[in-house]
Amino acid sequence: MEGFVKIARKDQLRTTSGISVRVEGEEIAIFQVGADVFAIRNECPHQHFQLLHQGEISEQTVTCPMHGWKFDLKTGKGIIGGGNLKKYAVRVVGDDVWVEQPEA
Numbered sequence: 206m207e208g209f210v211k212i213a214r215k216d217q218l219r220t221t222s223g224i225s226v227r228v229e230g231e232e233i234a235i236f237q238v239g240a241d242v243f244a245i246r247n248e249c250p251h252q253h254f255q256l257l258h259q260g261e262i263s264e265q266t267v268t269c270p271m272h273g274w275k276f277d278l279k280t281g282k283g284i285i286g287g288g289n290l291k292k293y294a295v296r297v298v299g300d301d302v303w304v305e306q307p308e309a
Contacts, residue, residue, distance in 0.1 A: 209296060209303040215252040216300065217244065223258035233293060234258035236278055238265050241297045243278040250274075250288030254293070255290045257290075 212226045225247050226233050234247035234257045246296040248255045249269040257276075268275045268286060271280040274286030281292035294305040 206296065206298070206303055208306055209294075210306050212304050213302045214300050215242075215297060215302055216301065219260050220262070223247075223260070224260065225256075225258040226304075228304060229307050233304060233307075234267075235295075235302065235304070236262060236267060237264060238278065241279075241304055242296045242297055244293035245276070245278065245281055246291035246293075248272070248290075249286075250290070251284075251286055 210228050215262040220237055223234045230245035232255055233244050236243045247257050249257055251272055251274050254271040257269055259269050265278045266275050267278055275284040276290050281290040283289055296303045
């Protein structure tokens with residue numbers, strides 16, 4: 206699949222927290238919310254904390270575990286706190302999860 210990289214199997218995803226994967230040097234957090242899978246840069250814009258994948262998931266949002274900033278997983282936009290997250294397109298093909306390749 207051109208422009209995408211296989212990063213996980215669907216059974217590796219959790220609904221209570223995300224997972225972190227490295228794609229071409231970029232840390233990406235992957236979240237499953239219901240049937241939807243989201244991919245964002247695994248870095249909160251506040252102090253560049255790189256553990257967003259460990260944040261609390263509520264509906265289609267994630268809350269940074271460090272200082273409580275909250276982001277919409279669908280858009281990457283900040284809800285509480287400032288800034289936005291880089292969002293990556295995701296495709297689920299069968300049992301495989303593919304994420305868009307980061308720009309060089």
